[in-house]
Amino acid sequence: MTSARPLSGVRVLDLSTLLPGPLATLLLAEAGADVVKIERPGRGDEMRTYRPVLGEASANYAVLNRGKRAFAADLKDPAERDRVLALAGEADIVVEQFRPGVTDRLGLGYERVRALNPGVVYCSITGYGQHGPDAGRAGHDLNYLAETGLLGVVVDGAGKPPVPPTVLADIAGGTYPAVMNILLALRQRDATGTGCHLDISMTRNLHLMAYGYFATYQGGDGWPVPGRELLTGGSPRYQVYATSDGRHVAVAALEQKFWERLASLLELPAEYLDERGQESRVIEVIGGLIGARPAEHWRKLFDGEDVCSVVVATFEEAAAAGLVDTDSDHRLVGDGFDVGALPLPVDPALRRPPGALGAPSLDPLPDGRIWPER
Known part of the structure; x- marks a missing residue:
């Protein structure tokens, strides 16, 4: 059994908040990456304020950000921005979740970081992508599902689409494509020595979840009729009965x-x-x-x-019944890495808890650095 995790030694600078980016960097951290999370001074990530509380922050924040080091930095302050830029210059991966153009205005955009760090894998997660007429629009999970047509394929007896059981666009359209493409980009960097800018659009990535509807349309049977398709309520074989x-x-x-x-x-x-x-x-x-x-x-x-x-x-x-893992610990299994269900915060003896948000400065490691020596 090997003791090294797949991403041991990989440095991740996390500029994201709430769910899609932090869940992506959590998965990277679980695989061994060293994740440094930058939050605004004072309040920090908005998710710290959610309820219920678990430890010094919300349970949601604790689940998504454990095992990371969190630092406060005012990105509008040139001196603090420059310290974050220096971190980006040493990072393997940068994950950000601002609206398009915001990191450029802050002086932390891809081109600025690439000039310092040509090998960086810079991942931007947005609702509508970096370009196009919708790029700057605000939105949330329900909006993205609605605009792609997915929300309307299942309806109740009155023809109303239900509220989904979870945030599908954030995770299936944001987190998972981000992680997959980051890993592919690291593989490409191993071969070429150069990084890239990943444009992760949650709305556009939802098209993958609608693959069957596109296939049916291409096959000549038209677009789905709400509540009438095989998997959307039209068949007695695939149905929920009271x-x-x-x-x-x-x-x-x-x-x-x-x-x-x-x-x-x-x-x-x-x-x-x-x-x-x-x-x-x-x-x-x-x-x-x-x-x-x-x-x-x-x-x-x-x-x-x-x-x-x-x-x-x-x-x-x-x-x-043991079908919800409430006490999970990701383990090294044989020569592979077993990433199970998203676990609750684990025993601090096994893994670092989420970092507390300190003063508005980047606290160094004992040797005076933020990133450890490779």
């Missing part, structure tokens, strides 16, 4: 063998086994069958069966 006690069952019996076994367990009348052309009626019939029994009945009935159907769990139930 139980008699106010719980729900998630059915995803897409393949024929799963569908036939589910139909057998439900005692679905034979005339509804082929749902084509009568999808709405079959949804209604199955809804009546599942709605006649409580969730526990269906939990026991489906246990051990290959029907791809489960009771919708609460977080408490998921944790009790």
Whole structure:
């Protein structure tokens, strides 16, 4: 078993706030990178003020920023800006999340950093990208989902799109593409010696999540009809049904063998086994069958069966079943690196807690440096 993590010795300067950038640099830190996070003096990252509190900051901040070193710096102050610029000059990776043009005005833009550090991988995460008519617009996760069409493909009985269960654009359109492209850019730098500027647009990266709709359109079947497609509520095989006690069952019996076994367990009348052309009626019939029994009945009935159907769990139930990792520690496994689910802050004996925000100056390491010697 090796003791070195994949990104040991890699230096990351994190200028981002809230979720997409900090989650990306957390994943880099978990892989061994040395992450220095710069925050505004006084209040620091806005997420420090969230509730509930865990330690000296919010639980959200603690989860996303543990294992990093946090320093306060007023980027509008030339002297403090120059200290941050010097850090960027020694960094392997810079991650920023300002609107396009802001880092240039501050004197910390890609061209300025590249002049000092040609090998830097400079990652900019924004809602709409660095260029184009929407580049300077403000937005949040729900806006990005709405404008890409994804929010409207699933609707309720009144035709209203639901609020998503989590921030999909921030993570799937921001964090993960950022990390993947940073790692690819580091690989390219190993070969060429030069870095690059990564333009991560959360809105445009959501197109990947809509791959099936684009494929269907290209195949001639048009754009998706809200609530009518196979995976958006149009099929009885992929549906959420209410139980008699106010719980729900998630059915995803897409393949024929799963569908036939589910139909057998439900005692679905034979005339509804082929749902084509009568999808709405079959949804209604199955809804009546599942709605006649409580969730526990269906939990026991489906246990051990290959029907791809489960009771919708609460977080408490998921944790009790071991499906939510509330005490995770990323481990070196054999010769690989196992990055599990996003963990809660771990035992300080195992990993540094999130850094406290000190005075508005960059506190050096004991030897007087910010970055350790390579």
